[in-house]
Amino acid sequence: MKVTVVGAGAVGASCAEYVAIKNFASEVVLVDIKEGYAEGKAMDLMQTASLNGFDTKITGSTSDYSKTAESKVAVITSGIPRKPGMTREELIGINAGIVKDVTSNILKYSPNAIIIVVSNPMDTMTYLVHKVSGLPKNRIIGMGGALDSARFKYGLAEALGCPSSDVDGMVIGGHSDVGMVPLIDKAVRNSVAVSEFLSQDKMDEIVEATKVGGATLTKLLGTSAWYAPGAAVSSLVQSIICDQKKMFPCSALLAGEYGLSDISIGVPCILGKDGIEKIVSVELNEKEKAKMIESAEGVRKTNQLLDSM
Numbered sequence: 001m002k003v004t005v006v007g008a009g010a011v012g013a014s015c016a017e018y019v020a021i022k023n024f025a026s027e028v029v030l031v032d033i034k035e036g037y038a039e040g041k042a043m044d045l046m047q048t049a050s051l052n053g054f055d056t057k058i059t060g061s062t063s064d065y066s067k068t069a070e071s072k073v074a075v076i077t078s079g080i081p082r083k084p085g086m087t088r089e090e091l092i093g094i095n096a097g098i099v100k101d102v103t104s105n106i107l108k109y110s111p112n113a114i115i116i117v118v119s120n121p122m123d124t125m126t127y128l129v130h131k132v133s134g135l136p137k138n139r140i141i142g143m144g145g146a147l148d149s150a151r152f153k154y155g156l157a158e159a160l161g162c163p164s165s166d167v168d169g170m171v172i173g174g175h176s177d178v179g180m181v182p183l184i185d186k187a188v189r190n191s192v193a194v195s196e197f198l199s200q201d202k203m204d205e206i207v208e209a210t211k212v213g214g215a216t217l218t219k220l221l222g223t224s225a226w227y228a229p230g231a232a233v234s235s236l237v238q239s240i241i242c243d244q245k246k247m248f249p250c251s252a253l254l255a256g257e258y259g260l261s262d263i264s265i266g267v268p269c270i271l272g273k274d275g276i277e278k279i280v281s282v283e284l285n286e287k288e289k290a291k292m293i294e295s296a297e298g299v300r301k302t303n304q305l306l307d308s309m
Helices: 010-022 037-046 088-109 122-133 144-160 200-211 213-221 227-241 286-308
Strands: 002-006 027-032 057-062 073-076 114-117 140-142 171-173 180-182 246-255 261-272 275-279
Touching: 002 010, 002 088, 010 027, 010 037, 010 227, 027 037, 037 057, 073 088, 073 227, 088 114, 088 122, 088 286, 114 122, 114 227, 122 140, 122 246, 122 261, 122 286, 140 261, 140 275, 144 171, 144 180, 144 200, 144 213, 144 227, 144 246, 144 261, 171 286, 180 200, 180 286, 200 213, 227 246, 227 261, 246 275, 261 286
Parallel strands: 002 027, 002 073, 027 057, 073 114, 114 140
Antiparallel strands: 140 246, 171 180, 171 261, 246 261, 261 275
16 A cells, blocks of 8 residues: 655655565655655665565655555654644644645545544644645544554653653643643553552653643754654554554544634554544543643644735
8 A cells, every 4th residue: 555755854764764674565656846856855764675674665756746646544743843842732833834735635535534633733724724624534534643642652661761662651741841731640561550560750750841842852953853753653554454453652633622612632542444444532630631631722822824815
């Protein structure tokens, strides 16, 4: 099956690389507006095929969406990345126009595609794709929660001094520095609550570090991170292409779930060949419910900026 990745920058190229290395797609098409950039990235990646042992074909295109025709999944990473001191919300003016144009071009050649949105502010951009595309809500997915949860599990593993494979935890809510809701009370190490191993102060520290995980890396790198975002997207794509039915927190359009409607926000979703096949209901305690409502209010506030465009 064919996968399209729009935006051949660091995140898009990393996503294409991880998809290719996992060897589950027949072709990955990179698209970018910069002349020759996607073609160059594709050629560079293809020259690793014999070294990394994959057979996936990677091709590049400068704004020619005809090459993306009949894609099963299309990933939108295009837009300007965050700079130090920048919030995701400050990107909305530029990125909204880009995302609208990209969505139109994707659906022109792949009307049945499942769309994964990475561009920031991610929840609002996911909501925008719902509004401009008219697609069934199962076919539009925001990536953020999968990345935030990976960062959460990294923090837990570091604090516990154990491999990441030993821990499990999830982040729901908005993909923003203040909107994330790391479910620390539900985090476990091999089914044992992490509270059995960590103090409350340490758990609070992990929660706060998770929420500013993206900003921390932006400050260190001078731009947005790319390895973990690319890996997060590739995992969502794999679950869809291979019909794995894996559960990831994703930005999904809600219609009453978690007491919320007409908003795209991070909730646990089962991903399979039809995209979001089920939104999973998790029982939240009163503190988690309050945080989720607060997060939704923040996302709605950002969504309102779309009305003035």
